[in-house]
Amino acid sequence: MADVLTRRARLLGPHMTTFYREPVHLARGEGTYLWDTDGRKYLDCYNNVPHVGHCHPRVVEAIATQAATLNTHTRYVHDGILEYGEALTAKFDHDLDSMVMVCSGSEANDVALRMAQAMTGKTGVITTDNTYHGNTAAVSQLNTSKVPIGGFQDHVKRAPAPDNMMPPGGTREGQAKAFAEGVKTAIAELEANGHGVSALIVCPYFANEGFPTLEEGFLDDAIALVRAAGGIIIADEVQPGFGRIGSHWWGHQKLNFAPDIVTLGKPMANGHPVAAVITRPEILTAFQEGFKYFNTFGGNPVSAAAAMAVLNVIEDENLVENAKDVGAYAVGLLKELQTRYDVIADVRGSGLFFGAELWRDGKPATALCDAMVEEMRNRGVLLHTEGRFDNTLKIRPPCAFGRADADLLAETLDAAFGAVA
Incomplete structure (x- = not known):
């Protein structure tokens, strides 16, 4: 060793x-x-x-079979990504039926932030004060565990994260209001410094915050404030997604809110590097018109086959x-x-x-x-x-x-x- x-x-x-x-x-x-x-x-x-489960035989077989047949990128037309995309987006409501496939949750959240900018014309982002959304230069500005070189930029503002033992506002019953007040303060600061509000991004299970016990509707007041300021809502489902929480397929369903963008990652293909951004068609179009973006490996035939196998196993088992x-x-x-x-x-x-x-x-x-x-x-x-x-x-x-x-x-x-x- x-x-x-x-x-x-x-x-x-x-x-x-x-x-x-x-x-x-x-x-x-x-x-x-x-x-x-x-x-x-x-x-x-x-x-x-x-x-x-580790090394699930159906996922292993799907990867091996497709790798032995064809693997290339999405500038060539291939049925696999379409079949998977249709099966995956069928799991969502709120007109979330368009997607971009990438390779990691970090990439997915990076793309989601750019989608929000393209849709709103603004650059300010609100998140919690104890979060993690990945490792790219853009999303590392959201994280709180390590200060980026040069310090945190002023286009990101944070609201106090919910907590079972030390709830903002002093009580578990009052922390939804306290979170909304934090979002309200963040909106005012972003509007004052010229960034405006492009998005609120949260993990709907608040996984890195310590997965506190939250009731349906916890985010309602905060979301209303963000929407009134012209921003959109990003749900980072990398950890709670694909039925892990048991009660629902997605964490945002458990809290009962309608995100504009959903990001997916880690469990999507059982270890094969697959992630995605799910959104409405008009947001995807705004992103594609506002940014030149292509991902060589995102959505390749082997990745699509692995992800489809995972989706099928979740259902069948x-x-x-x-x-x-x-x-x-x-x-x-x-x-x-x-x-x-x-x-x-x-x-x-x-x-x-x-x-x-x-x-x-x-x-x-x-x-x-x-x-x-x-x-x-x-x-x-x-x-x-x-x-x-x-x-x-x-x-x-x-x-x-x-x-x-x-x-x-x-x-x-x-x-x-x-x-x-």
Whole structure:
């Protein structure tokens, strides 16, 4: 392992991140499990990229068959992207029936911001104060974890993110109003500095903010303010999309609002690099007229085949229903643990995106949360942290996760809390 890490640092850079103090050297995966190069087996409770399970045979076959037949770019006409696009957009309401296929969520959000500029003629963007939307130069301005070189630009303004334990406005019931007030302030600042409002961009599950428990209609007042200012709404569905939350296919459906643009990524093709921007025809047309854009690999025949296979597996294996059932079961198991460990301050989630927030002595228990992640890794279960203080255990497994997997997760959590809490 030491030699591998030395080579990795030399080739990929000394700050190329790894999970865990002792990184996991993976060799293969199947379903909800991973194996390292020593043959040790891990329950994967974190990776949402293999949405239908690691190395699903139908996805593997689709990729191999199409790769053996044809692969090129979308300046040539090919049926695969059209068949997939029609199947995918059929999952959306609100006239969202046009799309651009790209290779990553970062690209998708970058394109979405340009769509908003083209549609509105404005450049100001509003997001939350604890978010992440990708790695391009444009979307890195939205993120809060690291200040870009030269500092944050003044075309981006932030509203206070919702939070279960420390809600803006002082109460969970009042944080929708507090968020709307933050958006109102941001609008005024953007109009005063000449940028105006092109878009509000949010993950409708507020995943990186710590996936707080929010009721339908949470964003209604904020959205009304943005629309009144001439802006449009972008829903970043990279994490909650494709039925992960169990109750709905998309996070914006759970909060019951109508986005103008939806961005997709990670789970779209089970690990093959596929992402997309879904929007209305008039917005796509404005973008194409306002920007010269082409993506060599976006929507290629192999990518379209992989993505179509994922869509079909989700339907055929009832994975949305599975996410709802197993997610509720797993949350129930975590709530049982909460009765035994007072450091578990809050258990929450929807479908197969859930977790537990840890506090100790009236403060976020960041160090304990990190220790739990390491202890779970050492016991053969992979998960990670989330939230403003990284004090929430983030559990986001492949959607093939079953009740037996949830039992193993809960048993291992129990043992890990007993060891480190």
